[in-house]
Amino acid sequence: MRFTVAIDGPAAAGKGTIGRAVADRFGFAHLDTGLLYRAVGARLLRGERAIDAARGLTPDDLANPDALRIPDVAQAASKVAVIPEVREALLEFQRAFAHRIGGAVLDGRDIGTVICPRAEVKLFVTASPEVRAQRRMEEMAAKGIDIAYDDVLADVRARDARDTERAAAPMVAAEDAVTLDTSDLSIAAAIAAAVDLVAARRET
Ligand code: C5P
Secondary structure, three states: OOOEEEEEOOOOOOHHHHHHHHHHHHOOEEEEOHHHHHHHHHHHHOOOOHHHHHHOOOHHHHOOHHHHOOHHHHHHHHHHOOOHHHHHHHHHHHHHHHOOOOOEEEEEOOHHHHHOOOOOEEEEEEOOHHHHHHHHHHHHHHOOOOOOHHHHHHHHHHHHHHHHHOOOOOOOOOOOOEEEEOOOOOHHHHHHHHHHHHHHHHHO
């Protein structure tokens, strides 16, 4: 059985949490595609050319996701993500993952538009920049990283702008995506909405 759930949206809107919960609920595999761009960004910060880094990415680059979930790497990720050759180098891996037997959930920015335009379910998960910055700050604080709210908000806005305005695979809701605004939703309610959508599509 092949079944793909594509989840797109801006940083800290809840894509990852929803994606993991949907994958657990249906026994699908889950890929956080942002980690691929973060891994390329991390190699750029170590002095490598972005295109070479993308072409040479190995599982080792993803072995320590927490080290990739820091603000400097996030900014570097959104810079390398504007380069078409970088996106091209990461495309096949994502498509193969999406088509694996047993079902897959992918979250990112261009899953429903470019990577899996024929995904069975497409979700665009969003929330206001202020709510997202607050969530990201709390996530970081839980890991012992203290960052000022204003800095997190500036980071979120800078990445939103870069991700939305780039020419290559910009962040945009697919025409057939269902938009889920999580600004005023609990995590449980957001997950329930996503699970209901997938369950309904599986029955058709
Ligand atoms: O989702 P995450 O915040 O980890 O993504 C980091 C950066 O990677 C994003 O700001 C975006 O520029 C890029 N990205 C992308 N396409 C994806 C996933 C992430 O361009 N499918």
